[in-house]
Amino acid sequence: MAIANMKNIVKRYGTQLALDHVDLDIGEGEILGLLGPNGAGKTTLIHSLAGLIGIDSGEIQVFEKSQKKHMLEIKGHIGLVTQDIAVFEDLTARENLEFFGGIYGLRGEVLERRVDETLEFVGLTEHAKKLPSKFSGGMKRRLNIACALVHRPKFLIMDEPTVGIDPQSRNHILETVRELNKQGTTILYTTHYMEEVQAIASRVIIMDQGHVIAQGTMEELVKKIQHEEKINLEVVEPTEALLAKLRRIDGVKHVTQSGKEIQIISSVGTGNLDRVLTVAREAGGVNSVNTEKPTLEDVFLTLTGKRLRDGGEESI
Numbered sequence: 160m161a162i163a164n165m166k167n168i169v170k171r172y173g174t175q176l177a178l179d180h181v182d183l184d185i186g187e188g189e190i191l192g193l194l195g196p197n198g199a200g201k202t203t204l205i206h207s208l209a210g211l212i213g214i215d216s217g218e219i220q221v222f223e224k225s226q227k228k229h230m231l232e233i234k235g236h237i238g239l240v241t242q243d244i245a246v247f248e249d250l251t252a253r254e255n256l257e258f259f260g261g262i263y264g265l266r267g268e269v270l271e272r273r274v275d276e277t278l279e280f281v282g283l284t285e286h287a288k289k290l291p292s293k294f295s296g297g298m299k300r301r302l303n304i305a306c307a308l309v310h311r312p313k314f315l316i317m318d319e320p321t322v323g324i325d326p327q328s329r330n331h332i333l334e335t336v337r338e339l340n341k342q343g344t345t346i347l348y349t350t351h352y353m354e355e356v357q358a359i360a361s362r363v364i365i366m367d368q369g370h371v372i373a374q375g376t377m378e379e380l381v382k383k384i385q386h387e388e389k390i391n392l393e394v395v396e397p398t399e400a401l402l403a404k405l406r407r408i409d410g411v412k413h414v415t416q417s418g419k420e421i422q423i424i425s426s427v428g429t430g431n432l433d434r435v436l437t438v439a440r441e442a443g444g445v446n447s448v449n450t451e452k453p454t455l456e457d458v459f460l461t462l463t464g465k466r467l468r469d470g471g472e473e474s475i
């Protein structure tokens with residue numbers, strides 16, 4: 160069954176085109192990773208899918224039903240974990256869950272059982288009676304997720320749920336996502352962190368400037384650039400003149416620099432390793448060199464010209 164289809168979606172904020180004819184399909188049982196730099200349109204896509212904002216044109220179906228016609232019914236089976244933590248600071252963890260469960264029509268014993276189960280699931284049972292203001296960042300994030308889960312949605316949409324938390328809390332959240340998926344929940348997971356997508360996603364969508372620029376499994380995406388290799392150089396003098404010369408070499412697609420380390424993505428089989436070394440030696444010398452197969456991060460760089468980790472800043 161298709162969990163969601165978006166067809167030809169256009170969304171503008173004034174003159175700003177946030178979604179530019181976007182198509183997206185999500186199948187039941189997937190963990191779909193949505194990657195993109197700041198401003199790519201991820202939150203806009205998620206909010207329009209969850210029915211929080213209207214679109215200018217296009218068609219959205221969720222659970223194979225028109226979103227326009229069945230909005231309320233659809234919303235009852237979606238959970239949305241927002242990027243900004245949306246819990247009540249003056250209610251305890253338990254009271255927060257009771258409130259959100261109540262919104263979804265849960266009452267009495269069923270509500271209490273679901274609240275207990277959800278607290279247990281996110282590891283907050285012992286803290287049920289505490290106010291979120293006493294929580295660490297990671298615990299607050301877990302409570303935020305719990306609020307979106309208490310009504311047991313079929314489809315969970317998560318907007319950067321691990322921003323600003325420690326690695327242990329992040330692992331806990333990723334484990335929660337995997338477990339939910341095992342139990343049958345379909346998940347759309349937005350992040351800036353490539354390694355999170357690599358750890359949990361069964362399929363990946365890459366967005367940039369309001370467009371879906373690539374989608375597929377990790378292997379399919381990496382295959383897209385299988386004719387490329389990554390050359391890692393450490394040079395003695397990383398001057399602008401050297402970078403410019405490297406970029407002019409035929410077959411070189413991207414050159415990025417961090418201190419004395421220079422990374423080059425180049426077509427394979429073009430003899431570019433030799434050329435790169437010659438240019439770098441002439442420009443002051445080379446401390447070390449190695450080549451690697453491209454990763455998902457390199458797919459992103461090749462497709463967008465930007466590094467995801469830097470929040471999408473231009474790298475060349």
Ligand SMILES: Nc1ncnc2c1ncn2[C@@H]1O[C@H](COP(=O)(O)OP(=O)(O)OP(=O)(O)O)[C@@H](O)[C@H]1O
Nearest residue numbers: 172175176177195196197198199200201202203204
């Ligand atoms: N309410 C708004 N009014 C005007 N412009 C907006 C509004 N919300 C988003 N935008 C613009 O629309 C574009 C897409 O923004 P969106 O927040 O969807 O991107 P994003 O990929 O979620 O970015 P981030 O990773 O920073 O959250 C950006 O250029 C943004 O500045």
